[in-house]
Amino acid sequence: MKEVSSFLIVIVMLAICQSALAQGKITGLVKDSVGNPVKGATIKVKNKKIFTTSGEDGGFSIAASPGEALQVSSVGYEPVEVVAGNGAVMISLKGKATSLDDVVVIGYGTQRKKDLTGAVSTVNMADARKYTTNDMSQLLQGRAAGVAVNSDGQPGAVPSVRIRGFSTFGGFQPFYVVDGVPGAGIRDLSPNDIESMTVLKDASAAAIYGAAAANGVVIVTTRTGRKNTPMKLTYNGYYGVDKIWQKQKVTDRVQYQTLNNESRVNAGKTPFPANDPTNPGYVSNINTDWQKEGMKTGIRQNHNVSMSGGGPNSTYNFALDYYDQKGTFVGNGPDYKRYTARINTSAEKGILKVGEFFNYTHSHENTLTFRDDILLGGIPPMIGSLVVAIPTMPVRDSTLLNGFGGSNSEFNGANSLNAIGINSILVNWVDVDRTFGNAYAELKLINGGGHHLRFKTSVSYDKTVTRDYTWQPPFFLGKFFSKPDAELYDNSRVFTNASIENTLNYDKIFGKHSVEVLVGQSYRYGSFVERDAHAKGFTAPYYPVINSGATNSSKGWQTENALESYFGRVNYSYDDRYLLSASLRRDGSSRFAPSNQYGYFPAASVGWKLSNEKFWHVPVNIVSSLKLRGSYGKLGNQEIGDYQFQGTINPGVVYTFAGNFYTGALQTLVASPDIKWETKTISNAGFDATLLNGRLDFSAEYYYAKSTDVLVGITIPASTGFENLNPTINAATLRNSGLEFTVAWHQHKGEFTYDISANLSTVSNKVLRLGGSDAPIYGVGAKTAIGQEVGQHFGYVYDGLFKDQADINSHATQFGGLALKPGDVKYKDISGPNGKPDGVIDAYDRTYLGSGIPKFNYGLSISAGYKRFDLAISASGSAKFLINSRMYRDLHHSAGALNYSTDMMNRWTPTHTNTDIPRLNDDDANNMQDSNRPGWLQNGTYLRINTLSLGYTLRDNLIKGIASARVYATVQNLYSFQGYKGYNPDFTSGVFNPGFDFGSYPKPRTMLIGVQVSF
Amino acid sequence: MKRIIYLFAGLVFILSGCRKKLELSNPNLQTTADFWKTREQAYAGSTAIYNALTVDGTYMRSFPGLTDSRGDDFTGDSPWLDLVLTGEFIIPSTSAPVFWIWRDHYLIVNRANQVLEHVSKYPESVLSTQEKNRILGQAYFLRGLAYYNLATTFKIVPVITKVAETPEDYFAATATEDDLWNQIISDLKAAEANLPISYANVDGLDKGEIGRATQGAASGLLGKAYLYRKDYTNAGAQFQKFFTGGPLAGVYSLMQDYRDNFRDFKENNAESLFEVQFTEGQGSDINWCCDPTASWKQVQAISVTYGMEGAGFSDYLPTRWIYNEYKKEKTVDGKDDPRMLVTIASYEPADNSVLAYTRPWWNPDTAIYPRKYTNDGVGNGKTTEVAAQSGINYRVLRYADILLMYAEVLNEQNKTPEAYSYIQQVRDRARLPDLATVKPGMTQAQMRDQLAHERALEFAIEGQRINDLIRWGWFYDPAKLAELKSHDRDFNSWTPGKEYLPIPQGELDVNKNLKPNPANG
Known part of the structure; x- marks a missing residue:
């Protein structure tokens, strides 16, 4: 840096000398696109050797005459050419969307993108922010190769983020670092406050975070003020409406009754009274369209006010943010509301710099109730209950306790949950208060002779308090869904995280050698306290507080954990051709026994800038730069519960002697004393190229990651005499590998400018060990076994429908000799106890039916500008995987009493045999088996248009008092190209059945308008 | 520069005191290391x-x-x-x-x-x-x-x-x-x-x-283990400890009323060497399984499982053979063996047995059900079984077993005549006539059959019979196996092992x- 500034001084002096010879002087001001001054920009008089640089305030003065062209360029901006007039020249520089000169935030520092040797993806925040969401991890979707984001569509949804495949069975979310605070949750931050997001994907980039980094690291920085800038007041706001645009086609009353009766008759039973036209109880006047009744238009709005600026020695940024989302389901939620206040400041004097940020968030979320303990177990999430509810159940019924309708198994033959009713009766919310702050001090210990040494100490504290409240009044929605007595749950959780970090940074350039050294130390402490109160025995009128219940009870527990670390890193480059980075971190974790507490996580990477070699003769307008890089290293994962290595004493082991009650005590649960880190070893190789004079950027990489000692619950023999026979031990080995491509095209000349960037990544996954006896792990319709990928679909092989009795007779017996009829599903006899087909369809005939993990993930974004208009489009998707949809299967049941998909009108009947939908049978135990029968496993490939946003920037100072203003309109989730018949092909799921959609909430199409105004 | 390095080194040294903080102990429960x-x-x-x-x-x-x-x-x-x-x-x-x-x-x-x-x-x-x-x-x-x-x-x-x-x-x-x-x-x-x-x-x-x-429980079970292994010398030595001159002489005796062995208000009595304690009314969670808590009940579910149709689950029935076996020999008063109606619930107007669970018999007159270990006829006032709410202790070892096992040892040691008096103590309580009078001078083989009969009646539905059949080798004796098949159709589907x-x-x-x-x- 020092050399660069010396160089600049020389240039400035030269410019001054030159100016003595000039006839006139032109003055001007260089600003960026949002109006901030750009210092250090080079201003050159076209065709002359006259140049200067802009000062702190962006101002410059140059020897030139009106009419002469000035060429202005600056690192990170597109160069421009303007013709000098008579007055001061106002120059506006536009930032480069993607540029190798960009500075990238990495662990404990920054690096120029062109010097990176690890696998690092940056998110273009300006574009990403155009997607509105309550959770900023959603912004990663489709924007970084190798990062897969899955999410449901309700307000307050928690997205799941997976970086580079399935490498663990436990917690898989990446490790977030917010403004240098490691391990901070990002859920309560406002996307408006985010300046940058960087994803560290390989060992070289992430190993500096050691034991926490195996799932990848996402580094987030928040907005700060700029020095020497007058206070700028900015308002950002939008308002929009949400509409569910997907509809499941279900049968109406007449169709439902027809199908249900047919299913009864086929099983030799009589139709249910409600469906039987000859019965006095026949329902002919109710035809509820549950999706129409239960879905409403949602609203989302966000208002953000920020004030930022700075003096010569200080900066500040204050922001207030309000986010409110009212969901699309009728009743008490889902809604999510959040208030955020944020302050970032810094000040410096001499060698000392201090700074802090403080973030306070309050949120209130009405959750869509899905509680097995209040409802019956086994029911799907509320959206599923809504879709599969029978049309002959009324939404409202004034004769029932709560005024909502219900169903009755004897009468309707169904126990359908009235999801609108239950969502209107239960009061279920979570209040979250989070206080999150950090303060740091930095000393420039040495700043001379080319040596730079900085010491930084940083402390942070993060406390989240929740109140989890559920009031369940007495309700009756049919006999399966009733609770005669009111109950109240009023629980509280307190999460505390504190950390202190100390680092020393040193850098120096010796001739062609450039060295940067980092050493540091960190201590993190976390604790969790849960206090649950429960009351019952309420009498009307109800006062839903714990004290007004006749009996109340409480429970509580707490846990603590700590992580102590030392780390160091050396970055070295020679002649801007050879790059080397090596790092080592040592972590100690309280989650493991003292003998296993410490782990070492080394990593190294090298880079070679081929295009800077003397022998490189490829013209710059073809290949502007080319860098090869490779890395290798180890990362850790300690995402398990606390204290698992410790055996504990059960103090409630009761017995009776002489008629008296005694509580005995000893160890009843097996501990995992040898538990230790999961280790993930990643090799990464790739290249970065800039082609066609900087118009095209292209990066590609390959990674091979092996996770060993993966923590997994293995089955141990009951002869051990413990109560828990699934202790967590380090037993499994998983392998992931993949390719990642990122390409970007920039067109920045003329009035029409655009950037197109796209990324594509592949995932290949294999289980190498499962531990213990290597017994497979089963998920819902899925199996995880050695030599296979995690959670593949598993079941029987469809072999058509039985044509006639002869077909049945000649086929293997199915499932212990079920009585089959033509129109039932035929399964292939593929094996038996001796590994050969045995004429019996049973558990031996199940096999792998396809992958539940997308083989490809891709994202595309386009941003374009024409004059004052700007347009942004982003899309993302996944391909090559199969989805097992609970909702779809429920709608295709042939036994039981839910509503049907209209596809079922095409079921097999003796007169309609040209179909692949089996016959209806109220006693069916055959057709519903996990299998690959048509529709059971659906192609998950999709491409969703996430945002389409059009903006217009008003001329500066068009309105008095408003410095700049932009208005925009956005359509979010415009459309999804998908074959999947459920709602979201990117649902969240469990690790052992990644392809099973239990009932994810649809993503609404959002139409919103917004403004950005600066004063 | 040096000063700064020292400063930093010092800081690191101070902060490395944090190491102790890694040793965090579970604040919710005592650890095994702190216990004992x-x-x-x-x-x-x-x-x-x-x-x-x-x-x-x-x-x-x-x-x-x-x-x-x-x-x-x-x-x-x-x-x-x-x-x-x-x-x-x-x-x-x-x-x-x-x-x-x-x-x-x-x-x-x-x-x-x-x-x-x-x-x-x-x-x-x-x-x-x-x-x-x-x-x-x-x-x-x-x-x-x-x-x-x-x-x-x-x-x-x-x-x-x-x-x-x-x-x-x-x-x-x-x-x-x-x-x-x-x-x-x-x-x-x-x-x-x-x-x-x-x-x-x-x-x-x-x-x-x-x-x-207690010592008696250990001595008795040890004798039973030796007997199972056909180590008659050691078995005999164990059982002798309960009789005159032995350390346990006089500690145990037969209860006068056979039914006291299955009552919830005559538990841990003089005949009992060891029993599992069950209690009603304590706790809230049924003690089926899994990690125990202080809110566990202390109940057994045998009573409701065995209890007759209309009172319990009636998951098992006594066989007709055992019913008839009781009828084989009358008491000295000319009545049925009193142990039958303690073991089996049956409608027997002749024996003045017309109630079940204090209610008039409601099942078919010819039906028989288990009564032992149910709350039927116990005298505790129960009119039905309630799922998993019985407090009747399970008797693991009774003094009657010691007597009959010792008789078996004596018979196996070719001291058949000496066996009579030990068997008779058990028969006396059932008011059965003197065996030495009704069946004098039995051979060893005859005595084996007699003991099998005596044990079947005394210990029916007490988890003993299958173990007796196994140790006597009856499954592998074609004549005996045929006999078993005639007792209980279930044995038709038995295959070796x-x-x-x-x-x-x-x-x-x-x-x-x-x-x-x-x-x-």
Whole structure:
């Protein structure tokens, strides 16, 4: 840096000398696109050797005459050419969307993108922010190769983020670092406050975070003020409406009754009274369209006010943010509301710099109730209950306790949950208060002779308090869904995280050698306290507080954990051709026994800038730069519960002697004393190229990651005499590998400018060990076994429908000799106890039916500008995987009493045999088996248009008092190209059945308008 | 520069004091490392072993049920197929109740191992030698009892005598049948040596804690183990301890009323050597299984399982053979054997038996049901069974068994005439005539049959019959097998080896060191 500034001084002096010879002087001001001054920009008089640089305030003065062209360029901006007039020249520089000169935030520092040797993806925040969401991890979707984001569509949804495949069975979310605070949750931050997001994907980039980094690291920085800038007041706001645009086609009353009766008759039973036209109880006047009744238009709005600026020695940024989302389901939620206040400041004097940020968030979320303990177990999430509810159940019924309708198994033959009713009766919310702050001090210990040494100490504290409240009044929605007595749950959780970090940074350039050294130390402490109160025995009128219940009870527990670390890193480059980075971190974790507490996580990477070699003769307008890089290293994962290595004493082991009650005590649960880190070893190789004079950027990489000692619950023999026979031990080995491509095209000349960037990544996954006896792990319709990928679909092989009795007779017996009829599903006899087909369809005939993990993930974004208009489009998707949809299967049941998909009108009947939908049978135990029968496993490939946003920037100072203003309109989730018949092909799921959609909430199409105004 | 490095080094040094903070202990529960320090903890540990006797797979329900159902005196009659198939000797190795029996007996083993390992290290200053011996003695007894039940039920199982230290220890290998029985005998010997005859006047926290294992329990079960192994010399020596001149002489006697052995208000009586304590009214969560809590009940579910149609689940029925067996011999008053109506609920107007659960008999007049271990006719006022709410203790070993086993030893030692008086003590209580008068001068073989008959009547539905049949070798004696088949149709589906319960399939799958037993075939 020092050399660069010396160089600049020389240039400035030269410019001054030159100016003595000039006839006139032109003055001007260089600003960026949002109006901030750009210092250090080079201003050159076209065709002359006259140049200067802009000062702190962006101002410059140059020897030139009106009419002469000035060429202005600056690192990170597109160069421009303007013709000098008579007055001061106002120059506006536009930032480069993607540029190798960009500075990238990495662990404990920054690096120029062109010097990176690890696998690092940056998110273009300006574009990403155009997607509105309550959770900023959603912004990663489709924007970084190798990062897969899955999410449901309700307000307050928690997205799941997976970086580079399935490498663990436990917690898989990446490790977030917010403004240098490691391990901070990002859920309560406002996307408006985010300046940058960087994803560290390989060992070289992430190993500096050691034991926490195996799932990848996402580094987030928040907005700060700029020095020497007058206070700028900015308002950002939008308002929009949400509409569910997907509809499941279900049968109406007449169709439902027809199908249900047919299913009864086929099983030799009589139709249910409600469906039987000859019965006095026949329902002919109710035809509820549950999706129409239960879905409403949602609203989302966000208002953000920020004030930022700075003096010569200080900066500040204050922001207030309000986010409110009212969901699309009728009743008490889902809604999510959040208030955020944020302050970032810094000040410096001499060698000392201090700074802090403080973030306070309050949120209130009405959750869509899905509680097995209040409802019956086994029911799907509320959206599923809504879709599969029978049309002959009324939404409202004034004769029932709560005024909502219900169903009755004897009468309707169904126990359908009235999801609108239950969502209107239960009061279920979570209040979250989070206080999150950090303060740091930095000393420039040495700043001379080319040596730079900085010491930084940083402390942070993060406390989240929740109140989890559920009031369940007495309700009756049919006999399966009733609770005669009111109950109240009023629980509280307190999460505390504190950390202190100390680092020393040193850098120096010796001739062609450039060295940067980092050493540091960190201590993190976390604790969790849960206090649950429960009351019952309420009498009307109800006062839903714990004290007004006749009996109340409480429970509580707490846990603590700590992580102590030392780390160091050396970055070295020679002649801007050879790059080397090596790092080592040592972590100690309280989650493991003292003998296993410490782990070492080394990593190294090298880079070679081929295009800077003397022998490189490829013209710059073809290949502007080319860098090869490779890395290798180890990362850790300690995402398990606390204290698992410790055996504990059960103090409630009761017995009776002489008629008296005694509580005995000893160890009843097996501990995992040898538990230790999961280790993930990643090799990464790739290249970065800039082609066609900087118009095209292209990066590609390959990674091979092996996770060993993966923590997994293995089955141990009951002869051990413990109560828990699934202790967590380090037993499994998983392998992931993949390719990642990122390409970007920039067109920045003329009035029409655009950037197109796209990324594509592949995932290949294999289980190498499962531990213990290597017994497979089963998920819902899925199996995880050695030599296979995690959670593949598993079941029987469809072999058509039985044509006639002869077909049945000649086929293997199915499932212990079920009585089959033509129109039932035929399964292939593929094996038996001796590994050969045995004429019996049973558990031996199940096999792998396809992958539940997308083989490809891709994202595309386009941003374009024409004059004052700007347009942004982003899309993302996944391909090559199969989805097992609970909702779809429920709608295709042939036994039981839910509503049907209209596809079922095409079921097999003796007169309609040209179909692949089996016959209806109220006693069916055959057709519903996990299998690959048509529709059971659906192609998950999709491409969703996430945002389409059009903006217009008003001329500066068009309105008095408003410095700049932009208005925009956005359509979010415009459309999804998908074959999947459920709602979201990117649902969240469990690790052992990644392809099973239990009932994810649809993503609404959002139409919103917004403004950005600066004063 | 140097100063700064020193400064930083100093800072790092200070901060490395954080290391201590990595040693965080669970604030919710005591850890094993902090336990086994106080006298109270030693007692608490021993109490916790007994808890494992009160779960589904031990004496709460499935162990008595699946043992009784394999006798020729009992048969399954349940929609729960496992209960029926067990009686028919075709139970698959994947059966859940079979697994529970396995699992829950090993709970006893593990807990006893913990107590033996830790309490033996207690210093005299914390726990007196007498107290320590009693606690260790109980652990030996309970482990011996668990292995006795496992050996008689599964024939060959792993013998685990230490707390697992490493994950490799979880996968215990099957022991030979000899090693298994040697362990049972050695445990019971150690128990006998350490246990008091009574807790009434011991010096310790266990004073008066009736229900803890006694020397009599250990001596008796040890004798029974020797008898099972046909070691008549040692068996005889054990049983002699209960008679004149022995250390246990006069401690035990038969209750006058046979029914007192199955009443919830005559528990831990003079005839009882060891019983599992069940109590109504305590706790809120039923003690079926899993990690115990202080809110556990202490109830058994045998009563409701055995209870007749209309009062209980009636999952099992007594066979007609055992009913008829009781009718074979009248009492000295010319009446039916009084043990029949304690064992079997039957409508017998001639015997003035027209009630069930204090209500007028409501089932078909010809139907018979189990009564032993139900609340029917107990005299506790119950009019029905309530699911898992019975407090009737399970009698594991009775003095009547000591008498009949000693008679068997004498017969096997060719002292057949001496056997008469011991058998007669049991017959006298049932008011049956003097055996020496009605069947004088029996040969050894005749006496064996007589003892089989006597034992069948005295111990019907007490989890004894199948073990007697196995040890007498009746399954492999064609004449006897034919007899069994005539007693109980269930025996028609028996095939060699199936007299035992199979080793649970899940255990075989997960533990490569485990061997299948003959019932797995």
